[in-house]
Amino acid sequence: MIRDREKNFVSAIVYVRNNQEQIKGFLAKLMGVLSENFEKYEIICVDDQSQDGSVRAIKDMSNDFDSTVVSIISMGYYQGRELSMNAGVDLSIGDFVFEFDSVIMDYDPSLIMQVYRHSLKEGFDIVSAAPKRVNRRSARIFYSFFNKFAKYHMVLRPETFRILSRRSINRVHSLMVSIPYRKAVYARCGLRVDTIQYMPTIARHKVRDRAVASYKSGLAMDTIVLFTDIPGWFVNIMIFGSLFAIVFFACYMLYVVYGAGQGIRLWMVASLIVSIALCGLFTCTAIIIKYLSLIEGLVFKRQKYVIESIEKIAK
Amino acid sequence: MQPDKKIRSYDKIVIGAGLYGLYAALKCGRMRQKVLVLEYDDGPFKRATYINQARIHMGYHYPRSYATAIKSAGYFERFCKEFDFCIHSGFKQVYATATNFSWTNAAQFRRFCAAAGIMCEDVDPNRYFNDGMCDGVFLTQEYTYDAIVLKESMLEWISKVPSVEIVYGARIASIRKADEHFELDVANEGTVASDFVLNATYASTNQLISRMGYEPFKIKYELCEMILCSAAGKLNDVGITVMDGPFFSIMPFGMTGIHSLTSVTFTPHKTSFETLPTFDCQKKSLGTCSPEQLGNCNECPSRPETAWEYMSHMARKFMKPEYSFDYISSMFSMKPILKASEIDDSRPTVIRRHSVNPTFISVLSGKINTVYDLDEVLTI
Structure with missing residues (x-):
């Protein structure tokens, strides 16, 4: 037929x-x-x-x-x-x-x-x-x-x-x-x-294929960075969080100097807050670097x- | 062989009446030598000389082999001058480098043309090609020859040289070396002899060499299809070649007013890596073709089915729809390809002297305008 x-x-x-x-x-x-x-x-x-x-x-x-x-x-x-x-x-x-x-x-x-x-x-x-x-x-x-x-x-x-x-x-x-x-x-x-x-x-x-496994986890990360809003939200949260931490720290300093007028334990708390703020900044930087490397891959590679x-x- | 029949002797015996064979015969005939041309088919130019893209190479095809390119360019002018009557030059020859899979990119091609001293003018890729398909498009200088017109003239010139004799439908029953000369028994012709035999049989070259017991060329064989198409619209006065990779070429076919279409991937239908061309279609050729004696693929009862669908789809994927074309017919021929030339894609003319005094020479070349390479062996 x-x-x-x-x-x-x-x-x-x-x-x-x-x-x-x-x-x-x-x-x-x-x-x-x-x-x-x-x-x-x-x-x-x-x-x-x-x-x-x-x-x-x-x-x-x-x-x-x-x-x-x-x-x-x-x-x-x-x-x-x-x-x-x-x-x-x-x-x-x-x-x-x-x-x-x-x-x-x-x-x-x-x-x-x-x-x-x-x-x-x-x-x-x-x-x-x-x-x-x-x-x-x-x-x-x-x-x-x-x-x-x-x-x-x-x-x-x-x-x-x-x-x-x-x-x-x-x-x-x-x-x-x-x-x-x-x-x-x-x-x-x-x-x-x-x-x-x-x-x-x-x-x-x-x-089991190690090359494939590492490729897949890399691809998953790239995909999340490129196609979801997660990194954006994260960066926003961290940036505003850090800003807030620094403002809070400044206010606290003012309070310590002009208000209570006493010391040592307060400094420890202050350093903690600063570390958190810095931690947030570093994470944002890491994410920005990831973005840049992806952009590099998409834009500059000839082949x-x-x-x-x-x-x-x-x- | 009848013992009473006299052996006819010649200054040169040329086997194969393609362009190389007839060129050699004419050149020697004009030097007042007695030449016999033996052709298996019933006429000249029935295989590779006719069934190919009829491109007069300027070297653009070989961006990875300067040697081939420069040689082609050198012979281009000479060929165009001597054979101007069969040349069609009134069209735009466009070469393009594909964005993907090309072994050469636009910048490399530009550099190559500058080094080889051949014309290369940038054209907007979007004029001919779909968006993103080609990264470089160039207007070049390259022509096409008309094999039929060339044949008529060659035959006319030869007819004026009485010392050249051509036998069509020649069947060489045996060929042997006897003292200072070669003797060939040719069916219906008796025995002929000469101290100089030129093997200009192209795809059959190893078949002849093997009969003599000499060392064969290291070649592979491809059964190739070339498609003839009508290109009445914008493509009419344009030739397009997307080069150096799995691409295609569509360009005017001599002076016929129609175009030829080939593609690197789909033009070869079958491949044989044996010393002698061995194909499964030979079994269905009704005895006209075997590894020992190739028939004419274009006239074969077991010609392959056309790859038109494949070739046309490839070309249409690249070219803008206004450059349209339609199927007319297919032609098939056998192509020998030197195995050493795959990496640099060079196409040298190989001339091999298997024996000296008596002299037996084989010539293998894939280009029409390098026919002048023969000069050096003919004048000795």
Whole structure:
């Protein structure tokens, strides 16, 4: 039976980091869905310095790549999911672009087309697929914290993959030179976005990867600084607190000198107050330095990311 | 071979009737040498000489290889003067460096052009390209040649030189070294001999070298597709090349009035890393192609499906919509690529003397205007 396949050209970006066990199964299922539904598509695997045989595993499948083009971007060193996926999106040529943040498919493959159709039929420029249940405690803490304090009333949740229209990619790139955290940038791009939630079919087991763990905590900090109001509030509270402490100290001094006229224990209290004020100033300075370093990263870096090679996998 | 048939001998035997082969034949013929050209196809210029972007290289393509660039620029003028009748120069040739993934950025390209002494004028990127796609856009001086017009003239010139003979559809049954000369048994032609054989077969070069037992070139093979498109609108008198990375080029194709489109990623369909070109499509070629003898990819029954969707999407992602183009047809050819040249992306002309007295020379070059590299080996 010949089905009417979509005329739209789609690109699928797949983030790969030490996934030699899962990558083959994932690509097979992905290609199954895309071949059935699209006349032409491309797959771009972004390898973020895998230490195992992930790249080998992809190349082993080259005989199955008959109806499509599969490319591998090798990142120059470990740069984390955000920059790697940005590189993939920059290379893609599709009218619609799927971003697969993980190769662990804890959903039915039909969800891929459900997300695509939701975008096309309902007119959402970005549609994400998000698991209903989140097992990782650190993730739960981060998201609840983030959503409470986020600017622009953003609500984020852990997502496994999403689809972007070319229009939304152009919009996002005209908003920002580089994209530190895609989800937050997509959420505030001003176009219509939506999320489809699903019940995970399998439990994700935790993989220990020190580079990834430190990357994630760094990313969480950066995200909070850039996209929530917390640092701003904190700076305000500390600055006004310190001011208040200093004014209070001055008044107290006046009282001591002209009022009571006695000593030693008072000085101890005074030093305590001064220390608190200074402590607040130092914290503010630290936050300002963090801001500056982020701005430095966003504005002055010539290259958004560093890649080693781009390779089309030949049959 | 019939024993009574006489061996015909020539001053030079040239194998392959592409530009390099015919250039050599003409040059030697004009020096009153007796030359035989053996061509496998039923006509000249049926493969790489015709099926490529028809670019007369000025060196812009090689910003990481000054040597290649300067050499191209040097030959550019000479070629344009000698072959001016087949050259189309009345269009704007635009080179651009992409914002992402380019191995060369705008400042580096400017510096490179200044060093190589070739024209490079800054143009506003937003004139041709979508916002943010390219960080540098340059108006350059580069032309395109028309292979068909060139072919007609070459044949006319050769027809005036009676000592040059061309055999089309030539099947070389065997080739061997005999004392001071080489003997070739050619089906329907008998045995021919010469003390000078020039292998100008491009993609088949290793196939011939292997038959002689000489050391083959270290090359890989790419089965390439070039697309012909109509570009009636604003693109009509513009050629655009986004260079040095996984990008594309769309530019006028000789004097035909149509454009050629290629892309670094999607033009090569299949790759072979073997010494001899080995591809799975050869099994479906109905016996016309094998690792020992390449058929003509453009006429092959197992030509690949076109990558038009991929190439056009890439070009449209970069170019503004008013620079529109439409599909006409696809052409396929086999390209040998020297393995050593991947890092600096250079495209040297390699001339190898496998044997001296008798002389057997192979020439391998990917550019049309470096044909003059042949001069040094022909005049000896």
